[in-house]
Amino acid sequence: MSYNLKLSICVPTYNRPEKLRTVLSQLIPQMTSECELIIRDDSDNNKSAQIIKTLTAKKKIKITLFRGRKMGVDLANLFLLERANGEYIWWLSDDDQISDETVNKIISTIKENDDITFIWLNFLSSFSGKTAVTGKHDGFFRNNGEFFDVVGPSMGLLSCLVLQRQKG
DSSP states (O other): OOOSEEEEEEEEESSOHHHHHHHHHHHGGGOOTTEEEEEEEOOSSSHHHHHHHHHHTTOOOEEEEEEOSOOOHHHHHHHHHHHOOEEEEEEOOTTOOOOTTHHHHHHHHHHHOTTOOEEEOOOBOTTTSSBSSTTOSSSOOSSHHHHHHHHGGGGGOGGGEEEEOOOO
């Protein structure tokens, strides 16, 4: 299967419109023609649609909003995966915060490394206020042993992973 987009950014949400507004306010200015934003909203109101309309006014980006009954975050993520069109998938939570240039760094990394299967993104811990893994801000791991030695249990957040979809 060939993909016409490099990156699908998938965001499930449920009744947290202000948190969604925050992450989308950080994400939408970074969007390019090489990525799409897909949102699954299981909320019992239409606030997400209003937020998206306001934030995307006069912007030419690919964004899709799906509405439905509450299905839980696991099924919502699977739903989003099935509808994603990008070669790589990045799931975000509606309460994540995105640094400037994150999307650009992901797209650049993908383009410069055609054999890459996943990207791990470092993050600031809300508990300590420090980066999860110190001393390894940019760059590559030589092998999975080095990755697990350095990252260890900090890899557990889904929003830290950008995964290549299986080809074929």
